[in-house]
Amino acid sequence: MSSTHRLAIVGTGGIAHLHADELRKHVPDRIELVAAVDPDASRLESFKDKFGVARGYTSIEDLLANEELDLVDLCTPPVLHAPGAIAALEAGVGVVCEKPPALSLEEFDRIAAASAASKGDFAVISQHRFGSAAERVRNMMASGVLGRLAVAKCDTLWFRPEEYFAVDWRGRWESEGGGPTMGHGIHQIDTLLSIVGPWAEVVATAHRHRRTTNTEDVSHAIVTLESGASVVITNSLLSPREVSQIRLDFDTATVELDHLYGYGDDNWTVHPIESAAEEVDRAWAAEPRGRASGHGAQFARIADALDGGAEPPVPLAESRRTLELLAAIYASAFTGTRVRAGEIDPTSPFYQRMNGSGTPWPDLK
Numbered sequence: 205m206s207s208t209h210r211l212a213i214v215g216t217g218g219i220a221h222l223h224a225d226e227l228r229k230h231v232p233d234r235i236e237l238v239a240a241v242d243p244d245a246s247r248l249e250s251f252k253d254k255f256g257v258a259r260g261y262t263s264i265e266d267l268l269a270n271e272e273l274d275l276v277d278l279c280t281p282p283v284l285h286a287p288g289a290i291a292a293l294e295a296g297v298g299v300v301c302e303k304p305p306a307l308s309l310e311e312f313d314r315i316a317a318a319s320a321a322s323k324g325d326f327a328v329i330s331q332h333r334f335g336s337a338a339e340r341v342r343n344m345m346a347s348g349v350l351g352r353l354a355v356a357k358c359d360t361l362w363f364r365p366e367e368y369f370a371v372d373w374r375g376r377w378e379s380e381g382g383g384p385t386m387g388h389g390i391h392q393i394d395t396l397l398s399i400v401g402p403w404a405e406v407v408a409t410a411h412r413h414r415r416t417t418n419t420e421d422v423s424h425a426i427v428t429l430e431s432g433a434s435v436v437i438t439n440s441l442l443s444p445r446e447v448s449q450i451r452l453d454f455d456t457a458t459v460e461l462d463h464l465y466g467y468g469d470d471n472w473t474v475h476p477i478e479s480a481a482e483e484v485d486r487a488w489a490a491e492p493r494g495r496a497s498g499h500g501a502q503f504a505r506i507a508d509a510l511d512g513g514a515e516p517p518v519p520l521a522e523s524r525r526t527l528e529l530l531a532a533i534y535a536s537a538f539t540g541t542r543v544r545a546g547e548i549d550p551t552s553p554f555y556q557r558m559n560g561s562g563t564p565w566p567d568l569k
């Protein structure tokens with residue numbers, strides 16, 4: 205059954221403006237922005253004015269005590285995701301949370317336990333899963349037209365100057381959870397896993413080449429998937445010509461995505477082998493088409509799930525798989541070992557925090 209779902213945005217900084225804008229553009233009659241929270245009074249007031257939000261609060265506790273809500277949308281810094289999510293879930297309210305969902309697997313599992321005991325669900329923002337082209341590639345894999353995946357590449361090569369890290373929560377393990385692996389590459393890595401399926405093991409390195417941070421500014425990982433295919437992943441904040449890329453080499457075609465912060469159909473290309481060209485091109489020309497990746501595309505799918513009483517995307521099990529891969533990349537990089545899926549259990553320091561047993565470089569920040 206379709207109805208209007210009542211949502212409040214918590215944290216009215218940079219990304220919250222995009223959320224409010226996308227809600228207005230893509231789901232205006234399905235999700236209503238009824239309130240906002242920020243301890244910074246001037247940010248809160250200008251956000252309320254800009255988006256015509258009726259009520260504002262200085263804490264999530266005040267919000268939950270005073271509003272009837274279906275969803276809390278967490279746009280706070282990463283360190284506040286777990287406490288905010290648990291408070292909302294304990295009040296019986298569903299949560300949409302910006303990435304990364306938590307600072308560690310330990311925090312994530314506490315959110316999952318709160319969700320299991322709540323009538324609300326916990327969904328993580330991963331907007332690049334939801335463009336029509338990614339959906340088409342998933343359909344083509346399921347139909348068998350692409351054959352099996354052999355090898356893939358997943359690069360997030362971005363540039364963040366020193367000034368970017370002046371914001372105090374950035375560049376620190378205890379407030380951001382990690383560098384480009386956790387904070388930036390997570391988009392591409394999660395989108396990749398939504399296409400290629402579960403990972404099995406990883407070997408990785410991480411480096412702090414340039415920035416005055418405690419976290420890494422570059423990481424490299426070689427991942428073996430459950431399917432047997434292999435993937436090379438690079439996450440960098442030191443790359444002046446910025447690009448976000450995924451390359452997938454299947455038996456019958458290479459499929460490539462080349463974009464920066466979001467894609468449309470035209471950012472994807474397919475290069476079939478000659479003997480499969482007709483069949484691959486026909487499948488490539490099929491629906492769905494025309495839907496760009498972005499928060500609006502994900503909010504539409506969240507509204508569909510809420511209408512049908514289903515778990516909204518991205519669901520817990522899938523976002524945990526991505527977070528576990530990030531923890532495994534750090535564990536491999538900082539211990540010099542191969543790390544298998546399922547191996548990081550509560551006895552591992554990498555379960556408690558992404559820097560686990562410690563970085564090879566000293567803290568600077």
Ligand SMILES: NC(=O)c1ccc[n+]([C@@H]2O[C@H](COP(=O)([O-])OP(=O)(O)OC[C@H]3O[C@@H](n4cnc5c(N)ncnc54)[C@H](O)[C@@H]3O)[C@@H](O)[C@H]2O)c1
Nearest residue numbers: 214215216217218219241242243244279280281282302303
């Ligand atoms: N999906 C994406 O493409 C994308 C892009 C950018 C940022 N993000 C994520 O969004 C989150 C926020 O990033 P940002 O760049 O908007 O940060 P920001 O610093 O611009 O905004 C955070 C806001 O939270 C507010 N805040 C602080 N403490 C609070 C509290 N206790 N309760 C409520 N609000 C509080 C701050 O005053 C600030 O207005 C981060 O997790 C980041 O990784 C996602």
